[in-house]
Amino acid sequence: MVNNVKTVLVTGATGFIGNHVVEQLLATHDVRVITTARTKPTGAPWLSNVTFIPFDISTDFSEKDLFTYFERPDAVIHLAWQGLPDYKSLAHLDTYWLQHYRFLTNLLTNGLTDLTVTGTCLEYGLQSGCLTEDLPTQPTTAYGLAKDTLRKTLDLFVADRNILFKWVRLFYMFGKGQNPRSLLAQVEAAALRNEPVFNMSKGEQLRDYLPVTSVANNLVRIALQKQITGIINCASGQPIAVRTLVERFMQEHQYALTLNLGYYPYPDYEPLAFWGHPAKLQSLTNP
Numbered sequence: 304m305v306n307n308v309k310t311v312l313v314t315g316a317t318g319f320i321g322n323h324v325v326e327q328l329l330a331t332h333d334v335r336v337i338t339t340a341r342t343k344p345t346g347a348p349w350l351s352n353v354t355f356i357p358f359d360i361s362t363d364f365s366e367k368d369l370f371t372y373f374e375r376p377d378a379v380i381h382l383a384w385q386g387l388p389d390y391k392s393l394a395h396l397d398t399y400w401l402q403h404y405r406f407l408t409n410l411l412t413n414g415l416t417d418l419t420v421t422g423t424c425l426e427y428g429l430q431s432g433c434l435t436e437d438l439p440t441q442p443t444t445a446y447g448l449a450k451d452t453l454r455k456t457l458d459l460f461v462a463d464r465n466i467l468f469k470w471v472r473l474f475y476m477f478g479k480g481q482n483p484r485s486l487l488a489q490v491e492a493a494a495l496r497n498e499p500v501f502n503m504s505k506g507e508q509l510r511d512y513l514p515v516t517s518v519a520n521n522l523v524r525i526a527l528q529k530q531i532t533g534i535i536n537c538a539s540g541q542p543i544a545v546r547t548l549v550e551r552f553m554q555e556h557q558y559a560l561t562l563n564l565g566y567y568p569y570p571d572y573e574p575l576a577f578w579g580h581p582a583k584l585q586s587l588t589n590p
Contacts, residue, residue: 308377308417308527309333314360315382317347319480320421320473323519324380325349335376337383360406361385361398369406370413378417379410380526387446388484390425390572395449403453408460418461419469419526422534424511424579426451426472431574436472436534436583444572454534467532469525474538474579477552478515486545487552494558502566506546511538511578524587531583538579 311328315321316336328334329352339359356373360383370376385399386392407418425447426440442448454470461468477487486503493501513521521537546564553560569575 310335310374310376310378311526312337312356312373312376312379313382314380315384316353318382319482320476320515320518320522321382322347322349322480323478323515324382324522325353327519327523329353335373337373360402368413369409370415373410375414378526379407379415379419380522381407381418381420382522384421384450388482390444390446393445395445396452400449400453404456407457411460411464411466416465417467417526417529418457419471419522420453420457421522421537422450422454422470422472423447424472424474424536424538424577425572426454427577429572429574431577433540433580434536434577435580436536447572467529469532470534471522471525471537472534472579473518474511474513474536476513476515476518481515486549490549490552490558490560491556494553494556494560499561500563501549501560502563503549504545504567504569505565506544506549506562507575508545508569508573509542509576509578510545510548511540511542512548513537513539521584525584528587531587535583535587536579536581537584538581540579540581540585542576542578 310333312335313321313325314337316325325334325336326349329349334353336353336355337358338355386394407420411418423446425444426442427434427438428441428443428447430438430441440451442451457468481488483492490501518537525535549562
């Protein structure tokens with residue numbers, strides 16, 4: 304069953320995921336996009352098809368009714384977050400999570416009834432194996448703890464209100480527009496520079512990867528339905544070794560790089576092997 308959603312406000316729309324989310328939404332919906340600039344951003348193919356509303360979550364805060372300011376959208380997909388990919392920065396805890404809490408609760412207080420927010424697999428912390436949504440959170444990074452805190456406080460806020468609240472835990476993704484510091488983007492950059500060797504970890508860690516277009520499709524499906532609320536893993540459920548991922552990527556693009564395995568240590572904030580259980584997601588995308 305699908306909500307009667309006609310207008311959707313998207314935050315973080317010009318980011319890696321947001322670009323693809325907006326593109327998919329525009330096929331059927333009126334999309335409003337927040338921009339921190341007073342002029343329209345450039346580069347996205349959908350720029351002329353959305354309504355831009357200027358707002359900066361870090362500086363523009365006031366007591367005004369933001370729901371009315373954003374023209375009373377039927378639903379909000381909140382993708383925005385600052386300071387990434389520095390997961391350990393204490394700014395996530397000192398500053399960012401509270402800015403997002405105040406922004407979202409302002410919308411909810413003033414009339415928003417359908418909210419989708421992206422979380423992170425880092426909320427699970429160092430738990431290994433197949434991770435289900437009902438596991439207790441054990442974040443070990445400032446970013447993971449900030450996201451976990453935001454979810455828990457929003458849960459309390461919506462508890463006695465008639466609000467559809469969906470928290471989408473993102474795992475790993477790749478594709479057009481990815482951060483230049485992400486793994487596959489670095490592989491591609493090294494290949495295009497004709498470098499003979501690419502330095503990386505041993506690559507034995509198991510991770511859960513999806514193409515960003517699939518992530519965007521999942522987010523849109525989740526946001527526009529009312530069957531399932533709460534935490535939903537946005538995951539494939541199919542772990543892949545990071546080395547295998549890189550080798551497949553190089554083969555697909557015919558990149559002739561030699562992998563210098565073991566050059567970098569494994570991150571200390573992730574377990575060696577973890578992936579998401581996608582049963583909730585599959586119940587929506589494969590009815």
